[in-house]
Amino acid sequence: MEHNFYNGADYLPQDVLQRLLTWIQADEHIRAAALNGSRTNPRVRADWLQDVDLACYVDNLADSPYRLDRSWMDAFGEPAVVQHNALEDGAFITMVQFTNALRIDFSVWSVQQISRVWADSLSVALADKDERLLGLPPASEVSYYVRPPSVAEWNTCLNEIAWLAPYVARALWRAEMPRALDILHAYLIPQVRQVLSWQAAQPRGWQVNLGVSGRWLGRYLDPQLYSEFLALYVPADEAAIWQAVDQALRLSESSALRLADALGSGYRFPYQDWERVRIFIAQIKAEPRINS
Numbered sequence: 001m002e003h004n005f006y007n008g009a010d011y012l013p014q015d016v017l018q019r020l021l022t023w024i025q026a027d028e029h030i031r032a033a034a035l036n037g038s039r040t041n042p043r044v045r046a047d048w049l050q051d052v053d054l055a056c057y058v059d060n061l062a063d064s065p066y067r068l069d070r071s072w073m074d075a076f077g078e079p080a081v082v083q084h085n086a087l088e089d090g091a092f093i094t095m096v097q098f099t100n101a102l103r104i105d106f107s108v109w110s111v112q113q114i115s116r117v118w119a120d121s122l123s124v125a126l127a128d129k130d131e132r133l134l135g136l137p138p139a140s141e142v143s144y145y146v147r148p149p150s151v152a153e154w155n156t157c158l159n160e161i162a163w164l165a166p167y168v169a170r171a172l173w174r175a176e177m178p179r180a181l182d183i184l185h186a187y188l189i190p191q192v193r194q195v196l197s198w199q200a201a202q203p204r205g206w207q208v209n210l211g212v213s214g215r216w217l218g219r220y221l222d223p224q225l226y227s228e229f230l231a232l233y234v235p236a237d238e239a240a241i242w243q244a245v246d247q248a249l250r251l252s253e254s255s256a257l258r259l260a261d262a263l264g265s266g267y268r269f270p271y272q273d274w275e276r277v278r279i280f281i282a283q284i285k286a287e288p289r290i291n292s
Helices: 014-026 070-078 115-120 153-171 178-202 224-228 236-263 271-286
Strands: 030-036 051-057 079-086 092-097 102-112 124-128
Touching: 014 030, 014 051, 014 070, 014 102, 014 124, 014 224, 070 092, 079 271, 153 178, 153 236, 153 271, 178 224, 178 236
Parallel strands: 051 102
Antiparallel strands: 030 051, 030 124, 079 092, 092 102
8 A cells, every 4th residue: 555655854864754754654553643843843943952753643552562662762773761651542652862862752642633733733744644634734833822811811820929929938938948949940930931921922913932931932022021030040049039039029010010901801910919928928038037
């Protein structure tokens, strides 16, 4: 039977492409394969550390040998480290970092889940043995654009910032530096980043892809604002963390106020809540420590 194999030379080094196609063609259980991620993003500059995001759609997911068999890796180099994770509906992903700098994130899905290819706007067909991917549009960032928040998402984000800021202050007062840093970096800053992401996307018609963890946020924010945001990532210094908490509230408030006007009715800023939070944080900071 003649199969459709597409030209992936625009997205992969020729030697990697040929090895992938040879492997896919040899396995009749792989009915379709698609690339996605940064390698198919027309706006991302390629570099030698980019991983290969490959999704394979098989007709034997339940007993796929790739759950345990790692011999397929040999065609691409010597694995340095491998991670295997379960995905939804019985699918799974094997992520391999090879010693030659190549990394492949190899996910395996049932062919019945092939609609996922269409849902990801960065998908590029690599193989299509049953013509299930005919008409797939060119890769674009559309499904990765920052979405305008609903009123509920808006309220939740601002509430979370106001809730987390005193948590950092409490940890500082108790001299719990690891906890203070953890709450600041892992929880509070991502919420601030969410507000700034909305601010970056709104004047551009919500046609902005900021990448994982907002890695391209600096392309769209005023340089001074972006510098102030980066300054939130402080080291284990008590004075710096107190300042970061204050700045997180200030940046979020100023950005949210501008956004609220642009987003329209229903998007309000909780002035009273934030004023009470600031007063509470000041009380914590001023309270003498019992064992300081």
